[in-house]
Amino acid sequence: MLATRIRPRWKSVALTTAAVLVGLATPALTAAPAAATTTAYDDTYYADAIGKSGTALKDSLHTIISDQTKISYSAVWNALKAADQDPNNSSNVILLYSGASRSKSLNGGDVGDWNREHTWAKSHGDFGEGTGPGTDLHHLRACDVTINSTRGNLDFDNGGSTVTNGGGSLVDSDSFQPRAADKGDVARMILYMAVRYEGDDGFADLEPNEKVGNGSNPFMGKLAILKQWNEQDPPSAFEERRNQVIYDTYQHNRNPFIDHPEWVEAIW
């Protein structure tokens, strides 16, 4: 079952709160930034996290989402065929960054194929393709081979020149900007990784920072831009469905920021 949520509500509540503050100056209304969105999982999956913020929320979510089934890198192919399926054509997947729809059978490494994009570049923390962060479906997406290569291991930031057939994505020497419809997806994937991987399971502690050019350090920038993208591009039906497919069929854990995008601001 898909989570029941009223997508614009967390934004409109913030606006309403600001308006009320101007009119009535009620200090109590400045609290509880994470109170707006509700999902079908709040009383069960997220029960321990509800009502928390900051480090307490991050710690709680880390414990919750670390209870997962891990899959092999070879198993990622078929998982992406299910998770990234084109809602209008069940023979195709939708590709990250370009938005193109392409046959599921064109998975591979040649020009014109799609392959497995590590949204959190695997060199940032050097986790490779072994079972773990390198095979975590919550940040792996079907992507055009050429555009995956263009993105490479760049950090995320605004600006750059047009990526050919990139759906409006931009690139420059030290950063990549996804097309508008993928900005929030990227932000929520990166921040999922930051909460899921805390250095307690044999892999690096992944964290966002405000830099580009992070290289092989276990960091990904820029946090301030990712926070903006999370607000500009709220979770879509496609994103919510893939979260559900991963939860139901593969890993049995969820991306909390797709269910509760306001938790980005509650933590960072």
Ligand SMILES: [Ca+2]
């Ligand atoms: Ca989106």
Ligand SMILES: [Ca+2]
């Ligand atoms: Ca972390």
